[in-house]
Amino acid sequence: MTRSTYRPATLLVRGGLDRTNHAETAEALFLTSGFVYDDAAQAEATFKGEISHYQYSRFGNPTVAMLEARLAALEGAEACRVTATGMAAVHAAMLSHLKTGDRVVASRALFGSCHWIVSTLLPRYGIESVFVDGADLAQWKEALSRPAAMVLLESPSNPMLEMVDIAAVSKLAHAAGALVVVDNVFATPLLQKPFELGADVVVYSCTKHMDGQGRVLGGAVLGRQKWVDEVLQPFIRNTGPSLSPFNAWVILKGLETLKLRVDQMCRNAAAVADFLAERLEVSRVLYPFRPDHPQQALAMRQMSGGGTLVTFEVRGGKEACFRFLDALRLVDVSNNLGDSKSLVTHPATTTHMRIGEEERARLGITEGTVRLSVGLEDVADLIEDLAQALDAAAPSHEARAAE
Numbered sequence: 001m002t003r004s005t006y007r008p009a010t011l012l013v014r015g016g017l018d019r020t021n022h023a024e025t026a027e028a029l030f031l032t033s034g035f036v037y038d039d040a041a042q043a044e045a046t047f048k049g050e051i052s053h054y055q056y057s058r059f060g061n062p063t064v065a066m067l068e069a070r071l072a073a074l075e076g077a078e079a080c081r082v083t084a085t086g087m088a089a090v091h092a093a094m095l096s097h098l099k100t101g102d103r104v105v106a107s108r109a110l111f112g113s114c115h116w117i118v119s120t121l122l123p124r125y126g127i128e129s130v131f132v133d134g135a136d137l138a139q140w141k142e143a144l145s146r147p148a149a150m151v152l153l154e155s156p157s158n159p160m161l162e163m164v165d166i167a168a169v170s171k172l173a174h175a176a177g178a179l180v181v182v183d184n185v186f187a188t189p190l191l192q193k194p195f196e197l198g199a200d201v202v203v204y205s206c207t208k209h210m211d212g213q214g215r216v217l218g219g220a221v222l223g224r225q226k227w228v229d230e231v232l233q234p235f236i237r238n239t240g241p242s243l244s245p246f247n248a249w250v251i252l253k254g255l256e257t258l259k260l261r262v263d264q265m266c267r268n269a270a271a272v273a274d275f276l277a278e279r280l281e282v283s284r285v286l287y288p289f290r291p292d293h294p295q296q297a298l299a300m301r302q303m304s305g306g307g308t309l310v311t312f313e314v315r316g317g318k319e320a321c322f323r324f325l326d327a328l329r330l331v332d333v334s335n336n337l338g339d340s341k342s343l344v345t346h347p348a349t350t351t352h353m354r355i356g357e358e359e360r361a362r363l364g365i366t367e368g369t370v371r372l373s374v375g376l377e378d379v380a381d382l383i384e385d386l387a388q389a390l391d392a393a394a395p396s397h398e399a400r401a402a403e
């Protein structure tokens, strides 16, 4: 790699590649917990920070470093640290930066475990947390009229695919003194560029589209060099959420096909959304780039593609919805997403069961809400499967006519 201006498809294949003196083609897998020194003086110089030498894989590892360099190049970030899971990334980004007495403002529509950190964990340490409706700028303005240490947001959100205006919220957040952390999992690094919109830190679950083939867990935090070196790295180094070199190697291989997969999954998702919108058994379809999405204009301004997820509402409540889910033959029922296999989730009884009925109602999640992560199967096979399952779920024609 001699240029830093390569396009994403090139960076995904070659970014961060650091060959050994064996000149191997593919990224080498360094399954080693530790490293040795030529002599005691070299060890001393390493610990003093006078020379650059790997010390211990909790602090750094050559395979893991290749993944960090590739993700930083792709995101256009100064620095990246990867972690064992996406939640370890979110946790490290937040807890490395926050202290007792701080205020955190977050969009309400967060991934379940992110919601738990903000609502339950932070207050235990004397950190105040405030939730706002992410789509409502007036609520952000109100919450950020007082100083805050951090803003955490997710866009598009899980599972209702609600958009947050990242540029507008970043401006308000910076005026309040807050670090803006964006969970960019649903958009992937290819469809949305939070740093260009004003974010300070971007977090990912590499488990989702980056591996994308259902094999390993992983997470990533990206930000400015100074913040990563002085705030994040000491936290990760001393608390140990490190990513296994093997998992880093699997994710490096996954990234090589990320653009091919995400582009095709977006095309499949758009076609599936259009198909679902025509079905009588479906009362509502949410897909960011469809004209009937309440924030289509913002989505098209902020993202370069509609994404790989479609959320929709099956008429007839939980019973009809479960009939639909159980009738699927190709699409699997699973709480994962971003996989090459299409996966379908019933948020009210799984991923969003614990937040309670009131909070679900506030987010717009009903007993009929279905989140579909569209994969790489032939889209005609997917549509045939969804069609036969909707037929099986349909309430009687009389009931339908009455609606």
Ligand SMILES: *Cc1c(COP(=O)(O)O)cnc(C)c1O
Pocket: 085, 086, 087, 088, 090, 111, 114, 154, 158, 183, 185, 186, 204, 205, 206, 207, 208, 217, 218, 219
């Ligand atoms: C999956 C996910 C996470 C957590 O990632 P893990 O790898 O499962 O720990 C965080 N945020 C979003 C939006 C996710 O989809």
